Each structure stands twice: as C-alpha cells, then as structure tokens.
Amino acid sequence: MKKSALARLSAFVLVISVVLAVAAGTAAQERATVTVWGWEYQKKVVDAILPLFTRRNPSITVDWKIMAPQQVRQNMLLAFSSGAGAPDVFGAESAWLPQLLAVGGATDVTERARPYVSKFNRFKWQDVTVNGRIFGMPWDSGPVALYYRRDVLEKAGLPSDPEQVAKLFATWNEYAQLARKIHTATGAYMFAHARANNDARDFEKLAWQRGAGYFDEQGRVILDTRKDNVEVLTFLAQFWKDDLAQDTEPWTPAWYKGFTDGSVATHFGAVWMGGFLRTWIAADAAGKWGVVPLPAWAPGGVRTSNDGGSNLVVSAQSKVKDAAWALVEFVTANREAQVTAWRAMDSFPSLDEAYSSPFARLGDPYFGGQAYRQVFVDLVKQIPAWYYTKDYPEANSVMAQEIVNVALGRKTPEQAIRDAASEIRRRTGRP
Amino acid sequence: MAYAQEHAHSQPASRTLVRAAGFVRRYWAPYLFVSPFFLMFAAFMLYPVLFSLVLSFHEWNGVGPMVWRGLDNYARLAHDQAFIQSFINSAIIFVMYVPAMTALALVLAALLNSAYLRARALWRAAIFLPYVTAVVAVGFTFALLFDRDFGLLNLVLVAVGLPKVDWLLLPALARLSVSTLVTWRWLGYNMVIMLGGLQNIPGELYEAATIDGAGVLRSFLSITIPLMRPVILFAVVLSTIGTFSLFTEPYVLFQGTSGAGPARATLTPVLHLYHNAFGFLKFGYASAIAYVYFGVLFVLTALQWKLFGRDGG
Numbered sequence: 001m002k003k004s005a006l007a008r009l010s011a012f013v014l015v016i017s018v019v020l021a022v023a024a025g026t027a028a029q030e031r032a033t034v035t036v037w038g039w040e041y042q043k044k045v046v047d048a049i050l051p052l053f054t055r056r057n058p059s060i061t062v063d064w065k066i067m068a069p070q071q072v073r074q075n076m077l078l079a080f081s082s083g084a085g086a087p088d089v090f091g092a093e094s095a096w097l098p099q100l101l102a103v104g105g106a107t108d109v110t111e112r113a114r115p116y117v118s119k120f121n122r123f124k125w126q127d128v129t130v131n132g133r134i135f136g137m138p139w140d141s142g143p144v145a146l147y148y149r150r151d152v153l154e155k156a157g158l159p160s161d162p163e164q165v166a167k168l169f170a171t172w173n174e175y176a177q178l179a180r181k182i183h184t185a186t187g188a189y190m191f192a193h194a195r196a197n198n199d200a201r202d203f204e205k206l207a208w209q210r211g212a213g214y215f216d217e218q219g220r221v222i223l224d225t226r227k228d229n230v231e232v233l234t235f236l237a238q239f240w241k242d243d244l245a246q247d248t249e250p251w252t253p254a255w256y257k258g259f260t261d262g263s264v265a266t267h268f269g270a271v272w273m274g275g276f277l278r279t280w281i282a283a284d285a286a287g288k289w290g291v292v293p294l295p296a297w298a299p300g301g302v303r304t305s306n307d308g309g310s311n312l313v314v315s316a317q318s319k320v321k322d323a324a325w326a327l328v329e330f331v332t333a334n335r336e337a338q339v340t341a342w343r344a345m346d347s348f349p350s351l352d353e354a355y356s357s358p359f360a361r362l363g364d365p366y367f368g369g370q371a372y373r374q375v376f377v378d379l380v381k382q383i384p385a386w387y388y389t390k391d392y393p394e395a396n397s398v399m400a401q402e403i404v405n406v407a408l409g410r411k412t413p414e415q416a417i418r419d420a421a422s423e424i425r426r427r428t429g430r431p
Numbered sequence: 432m433a434y435a436q437e438h439a440h441s442q443p444a445s446r447t448l449v450r451a452a453g454f455v456r457r458y459w460a461p462y463l464f465v466s467p468f469f470l471m472f473a474a475f476m477l478y479p480v481l482f483s484l485v486l487s488f489h490e491w492n493g494v495g496p497m498v499w500r501g502l503d504n505y506a507r508l509a510h511d512q513a514f515i516q517s518f519i520n521s522a523i524i525f526v527m528y529v530p531a532m533t534a535l536a537l538v539l540a541a542l543l544n545s546a547y548l549r550a551r552a553l554w555r556a557a558i559f560l561p562y563v564t565a566v567v568a569v570g571f572t573f574a575l576l577f578d579r580d581f582g583l584l585n586l587v588l589v590a591v592g593l594p595k596v597d598w599l600l601l602p603a604l605a606r607l608s609v610s611t612l613v614t615w616r617w618l619g620y621n622m623v624i625m626l627g628g629l630q631n632i633p634g635e636l637y638e639a640a641t642i643d644g645a646g647v648l649r650s651f652l653s654i655t656i657p658l659m660r661p662v663i664l665f666a667v668v669l670s671t672i673g674t675f676s677l678f679t680e681p682y683v684l685f686q687g688t689s690g691a692g693p694a695r696a697t698l699t700p701v702l703h704l705y706h707n708a709f710g711f712l713k714f715g716y717a718s719a720i721a722y723v724y725f726g727v728l729f730v731l732t733a734l735q736w737k738l739f740g741r742d743g744g
Binding site: 102103105199252394426 | 492493494495507510512513575578579580581597599600601602605685687688689691692693694695706709710711712
C-alpha cells in the first residue's frame, strides 16, 4: 500500500513536471525577438502599427537598429560575406535590393507570399523576385505625378484648378510649350534639374513612364536599342538649352528653396514628395501646390511612373523565420496595418485593398484642399514594368555621368545614350 | 669523398640549427612580448594585402565563388575612363594645394618656433585643431560655406558687388573647393611636422648668421630651407600619397554623387576603388585598382626621393 502510494505520488509528480516542461517549452518557442534593420522613417511606420501587431502576437518582441538605407545595404553585405551578424528582417529600397538578393541575402518566402501576389501592385513584385522565386514583400510604392504651383500658373494667366491643369498638361509636348510662357510671365523655371550634379533620377522617372530604361526582363541592355530613352533625354536636354530648368542639386538648400519661393513651377515627383513638401521641404508654401497626373508622351498614354519605394525582407540568416515572417506579413499585407501607417506616416501602400480607405479621399489643406492622395491611387495601377537587376547601381552611375556630359554641352543625347549603353555592357558583361 | 661532401655540408647545417635553438631558448621572452604586434599586423595588414593581390586576378561579389579572370581586371583598367580621370583629378588637385599648403606650413612653423611669440601653445593648438575636428561635421560646414545661394562665401562676394560663383557645381571650382577643405584640414598636421624639423636645427647657426649680419629673411632662405629639405620632402611625399587617396573630403562635399563631384571632377583612385568594391560589388576589379594605384604611387614617391632627396641634390 505504502509502496503503491509512493509510486502513485511519484507518477503524479512526473506527469506534472512533464506538463510543466512542455508548457514552458512551447512558451519559450513562441517567445521570440525579431531584430530589424531599417531607416528611421521605417521604424516610425512600424512603431505606428506595433500595438496592432503586439495584440495579435504578444510573444514577439521587435528590436530595432536604425541606420541610413545605404548603411543597411552595406551592413547586410558585410553580414552575408562573413556568414553571421545579419538581423532577422531588413528594410530594402527597390533600387539595391536585387543586388542583395543576387548574393543570397534573403529567405525564399515564395510559398508564404503566394496568396498575396494578386493583392499588391503588379510592378512591385519584380523587385523581390529572382528566377520566379519571391524573396520579400512589397511595402510602399512611389507612384509619380506632376506637382505644380497654383500661384505661379495663375500669375502666368493659366488655370490652377487640378481638373483643368490635368488637361493643360495632357502631354509632355504641351508641357514644354507652356514652359516658355510661364518663364516669360513669372520668371519661374519649369522644374529643377541639376546639370553638373545630376543623379539620373529624373531621366529614370520619365524612361520608366515609357516602360524603357536600362534593362529588359531578360536583363539585356535596352538603353540604346529602345528609342524611348533617347527621346526622354532629348526632351530633358531641351530645357537646359532653353534655360527653362533650374540648376539645383536635389536634396540641397537651394533645391528646397525652389519649392518654397515659387521659383520652380512644377516637379514630377513620387507620392512621398507630398509628405516631404508639407512637413519639411516647403512647409511655408501651404495652399500653393496642386497635383495632377503626369503629362503623357502621346495622347491617351500612361500618365504615371514610379520613383523609390521599399520592401520588407526576411534575412537568410534569421533563426526565427516564423516570427520574422509574422512581422513582415503583418506590416506589409494587413490592410489595417497599411492604412494605419498611411494615415500616421504617409507611407503609400503597395497593398491594393488599402486604397479603398476614406483617407485617400481626404482633402489636404496643404494642397489647397485637394484630395491629392486619390490622384496617386488612381494612377498606381498604370505603372509600367521596370527591371532594376543587380547592376542598377552601376548603370545609374554611368548614366548620371553621361547626362552631365549632355548638360554641360559636351555630348548630344544620342552620343550620351550610346556611350552609356556600351559602357554598361562593357562593365556588366550583359548583351 | 661522398662522406666528406656530406659531412662538410651537414656540419654547418647542424651547427646553424643548434645555434638557432640556442637563440630561441635565450630570446623567446622578448619575441613573445612583441609578437602581438606581428600577429595583428599579419592578420589585419599582411593577409588583406596578399588576399587582395589574389583577388585582383578574380571576379568576386564578396559572397559567391571567386572566378579566375587572369589579367582581365588589369586589362579592363586601361579602358576605364573613370580610372584614368581619377588620376588626372588627383594630379590637378595636387598642384592646386600642395605647394601652397607646404609653404604656408613652413612659414607658420617658423613663426611659431620664434622665441618672441606670446601664447605659443595656443597658436599651435589653434592651427592643429582642424585636424582633430570630426571631418563629417566639417564637410557639412564647408558645403554650406560653398553653397551657391546661401553660402557665406557668395554672400561676401555679392556684398562687395561681385557675381555669385558655383563653387560646387563647376568641375574646376569643385576641385578648388576640395583643395580648400584639404588645406584647412591638413595645414596643422604639416605644420607640426615642420615644427619638429625646425627644432632640430641648432640655434647657433642662426646666431652665427646674425653676427655675420644676416636678416631674418636671409637666415630663413639660407639656413632654414636647406636644412629643412628632408623634412619638406617628407611632408610633400605624405601630401602626394594623401592627395591620390583623398576620400572623406570629396565624399562629404559631394554626397549626392558619392564623392565623384560634378562631371566626376573630384573622383580619386580610392573613391573609384570604393565605388567598385562596395557600390558595385566588384571586389576583384577594385583590388586591381588598388594594386595599380599602389604601383603608381610607389613610382611617384621613388621619383620624388630621387629628384629632391639628399643624394639627388
């Protein structure tokens, strides 16, 4: 009796301890810290939706390390080449993500991302896809439209209401013709376009609008084989020749000043520029800016492009891939999260279903009461395909130098495009 | 005969071995104490130097497999316009600032070395201060000074009725801006080198010259400069190497182009190397740049030594 009681007791203790151990084990498994590398803006976006995420995933902690975009890229490369030290999740600009993917820095999430493929902007998947496999989630998009100064157009005797301005600038041809008139009447330049410190971004925006650019889907160089590129550069060069473009370097005080004082009449920029103008570049110019679709290259043509935009990626070295994916999935693919981030930080969703939010239709006093976000929502589906490839950083730097040669009158646009194309082929070994 | 030969051969060999063993037994402690330096040197200097030599014959993206390319990287350098441009830029920048900065450093050092100067330490510290100031902060400050529309420099020009100047937008002026920043930053460093040299010149020489009736200028030209020649040469050689490896100064002034500046006017060989390695992930090509760059600088330094060194004069 005594013996069996003891046996029963010990069995009971054993069962209890096993149950406890199992419970502790699962709890330990679920409790995970996800480390994230990204820039300050991205952290603010995630911070805005973190309460929502934590409510659903109370056992996942998010640990941030803030660094500039280029630092993320640089440090990720170091981590991959040394085989350790990468975070679980990182934010990546579309412009350099393919380069990181080419060195195997990301976890293949094809199966997990598949249900979402039809729910995001089509063009965004290109930036996270290698050989048909998906390595990240689109986060925000950068549809491009034409920002214009209402006061400058009025001073030139032109309409300033978005609906009329959209018709006024229906094509780039009409845009160019009005540039002279606006300059004569107001002294304002049509747009800012740096000569000697050109970064090729304006060229790329307009080439992207035409579905042209550096590379095609197979990775071949199309810079010189697609006539669109020469036409874009010729178009841009004309403004330098006629002294209708303001020579200021992007992201410098002089460039900001042009947005504030009305010395530039328009800017073809991405949706995020709206938030930038309102909050820091030209906070004093409230009520003076409006937004219309980009002029088309031919009547009825595409009236938008893309500039910038980022993605969220699970790194190849992550040891808590489930938790990391849970964060990535929630931040990028959850409608509530995307709308919250849009409202809080003006992070423009790549997730289509977020666009139905009433926030898109909200008039913004900075833009004279215009619901400017809706302009971008209406445009985002038109964005043509663009193939960055891993060689984009090099192609961009070559092209920027050739654009400078055109700006300084050393080469014609045809020569510059031809030289850039052969230089890119020589350097990258692409056909 | 065979035995004799073998014996004759092995005798000194074994003797050397014994001697070596004795040497190790006797001196192991001091070598152990200095070994950390050599180990660190081997790990962080020697190994990378040799590895990048191997790398320069390969194509490598930093992560994947290294692909043998033979002399391909070197052959491609010959057609690399940016690479050639980077040497031309450095040469132009060198002419723009090195002679002036070296002369200024010598004159300032001579003035600061004079016994009649009050608050000498203060002056020395003031001139040396730029060298120890955080260069990124300095870069931003200079970028603001040179700014076309808001820069202090153009404000002054406009105030005296002159037109604004595009300091950072025109290729030639961009180099001048970099030269100015470099001079500001490195003048104190060069002055300290000169000061060290000056303090090795015996005072009696100046006394004797004064007794012979020589003025300050005369003794400067006839005593200071000739005796300072090795020191000046040393400073110029350092400045030469420094100019061709300029990185931070153009980088902080021209952030938009990662240091390349307008029309690549301030691209230096080291910036070009950096762009290729860390921008385009071409570590093999970047290593080839490093080795050619090393070769050019080695020849330049040897030439300077030959032409202006003690023997050459």
